Amino acid sequence: MTYTTFNQAQFDAIKEPMFFGQNVNVSRYDIQRYPVFEKLIEKQLSFFWRPEEVDLSTDRRDFVALPEHEKHIFLSNLKYQILLDSVQGRSPNVALLPVVSLPELETWIETWAFSETIHSRSYTHIIRNIVTEPAQVFDDIITNEAITKRARDITRYYDDLIAGVSLYHQFGEGHHTVNGDNVEISISDLKRKLYLTLVSVNVLEAIRFYVSFACSFAFAERSTMEGNAKIIKLIARDEALHLTGTQHMLQLMAEGKDDPEMAEIARELKEQARQIFIDAAEQEKDWADYLFRDGSMIGLNRDILGQYVEYITNQRMAAIGFEPAFAIKQNPLPWMNSWLNSDNVQVAPQEVEVSSYLVGQIDSTVESEDFSNFSL
Amino acid sequence: MAHIIKILDGFSFIPRKELTVLEALEQQDVVIEYQCREGFCGSCQVNLIDGDVTYTTDPIAFIPSGKILTCCCQPDSDLTIEIPGGCRVKKRRR
Numbered sequence: 001m002t003y004t005t006f007n008q009a010q011f012d013a014i015k016e017p018m019f020f021g022q023n024v025n026v027s028r029y030d031i032q033r034y035p036v037f038e039k040l041i042e043k044q045l046s047f048f049w050r051p052e053e054v055d056l057s058t059d060r061r062d063f064v065a066l067p068e069h070e071k072h073i074f075l076s077n078l079k080y081q082i083l084l085d086s087v088q089g090r091s092p093n094v095a096l097l098p099v100v101s102l103p104e105l106e107t108w109i110e111t112w113a114f115s116e117t118i119h120s121r122s123y124t125h126i127i128r129n130i131v132t133e134p135a136q137v138f139d140d141i142i143t144n145e146a147i148t149k150r151a152r153d154i155t156r157y158y159d160d161l162i163a164g165v166s167l168y169h170q171f172g173e174g175h176h177t178v179n180g181d182n183v184e185i186s187i188s189d190l191k192r193k194l195y196l197t198l199v200s201v202n203v204l205e206a207i208r209f210y211v212s213f214a215c216s217f218a219f220a221e222r223s224t225m226e227g228n229a230k231i232i233k234l235i236a237r238d239e240a241l242h243l244t245g246t247q248h249m250l251q252l253m254a255e256g257k258d259d260p261e262m263a264e265i266a267r268e269l270k271e272q273a274r275q276i277f278i279d280a281a282e283q284e285k286d287w288a289d290y291l292f293r294d295g296s297m298i299g300l301n302r303d304i305l306g307q308y309v310e311y312i313t314n315q316r317m318a319a320i321g322f323e324p325a326f327a328i329k330q331n332p333l334p335w336m337n338s339w340l341n342s343d344n345v346q347v348a349p350q351e352v353e354v355s356s357y358l359v360g361q362i363d364s365t366v367e368s369e370d371f372s373n374f375s376l
Numbered sequence: 377m378a379h380i381i382k383i384l385d386g387f388s389f390i391p392r393k394e395l396t397v398l399e400a401l402e403q404q405d406v407v408i409e410y411q412c413r414e415g416f417c418g419s420c421q422v423n424l425i426d427g428d429v430t431y432t433t434d435p436i437a438f439i440p441s442g443k444i445l446t447c448c449c450q451p452d453s454d455l456t457i458e459i460p461g462g463c464r465v466k467k468r469r470r
Contacts (some may be wrong), residue, residue, distance in 0.1 A: 039436045239419035247438040319418055329461035340411045
């Protein structure tokens with residue numbers, strides 16, 4: 001079935017499944033099959049922020065003062081975040097909009113992807129503030145082997161789904177010959193690709209991002225690069241909402257009331273989905289090797305970050321009903337939670353808790369010469 | 377009416393009635409995960425073994441059956457909960 005931007009068929013929008021039903025026509029939010037997506041949209045809109053609101057002037061000084069190996073940790077972490085948000089700013093739209101079939105979910109996808117673009121803009125804001133040559137940072141993302149390796153794992157499920165859906169919209173279901181190759185196109189197959197894509201997106205937002213947040217906050221724990229930490233707090237608040245969105249989607253699929261075939265597929269692919277979590281955790285631990293190759297920093301090293309990867313992976317697996325994969329039970333970075341809690345985001349530098357107030361600097365001795373300038 | 381919160385493999389206590397379950401646990405120095413503290417991130421979930429809760433904020437997070445979101449609910453009866461990873465108490469700094 002070819003995609004149409006305004007489906008002229010008459011159907012009851014409330015009865016459509018989340019994906020692979022009728023193309024959405026009227027964007028209406030008065031009646032919804034799944035009100036949770038509307039709530040997510042409202043929440044995300046209420047979180048709207050602009051990167052320029054956050055003052056980064058102290059970060060410039062802080063960055064210059066960092067030792068070389070910590071500059072490497074900071075910039076590599078930032079490059080990885082840029083990669084993740086670059087992908088997330090476009091892929092939910094490109095991959096999911098052509099197959100979504102509920103207006104509230106369609107709009108949530110657009111709102112979600114839009115908020116990721118704000119994150120991308122904030123990274124440019126950070127880089128402009130701390131390095132004189134932004135191109136050096138951005139260009140390295142494409143040439144750096146350690147980073148491009150991550151990109152492959154992150155994009156393959158999206159790319160696979162996009163390619164499959166393109167063929168489906170062109171040729172419909174069945175056996176076809178495309179550019180001399182035999183291809184089998186079926187909606188069931190696309191549903192499988194969709195399910196795995198959503199699992200990998202959930203892993204990206206709920207694990208990969210959080211591991212990068214740990215690095216950002218580790219700097220702030222030592223009262224350096226605090227402007228960056230404020231931005232990361234705002235980003236983390238958005239990501240919590242996004243991961244809730246994918247958790248709901250995965251759960252609705254697994255339950256079966258949305259689309260019984262999807263429940264079958266979720267059961268069939270459970271092991272593969274579980275493996276996506278475990279593989280991502282291993283990749284994140286390998287990445288930690290690269291981050292700390294020139295030396296670790298106070299509060300964070302390869303081992304502790306590795307433990308955090310395992311801890312957060314367990315949490316996220318349990319949240320969607322998978323058995324945890326690792327033995328660790330305690331959060332090795334308990335200070336993360338207060339950074340992640342964004343209640344107290346204060347963008348003005350003068351309101352930051354400054355630990356450098358001078359103490360005991362008042363000279364309270366008084367001599368008679370001090371009054372020499374007074375006259376009555 | 378004061379309700380008792382019992383933590384499996386832990387201890388029981390009576391929380392102050394204006395506190396959410398999360399705040400009550402924190403007041404007892406129990407180690408518990410949280411992030412948003414307003415019902416949309418899902419980090420603060422615990423297993424509800426017995427009892428009822430009322431939500432003070434409409435939660436948006438996905439809550440699997442058998443679990444409660446501690447940051448935005450209060451006990452409606454005596455509760456028995458199980459904390460994922462076990463019940464751990466922070467060492468109080470003196």
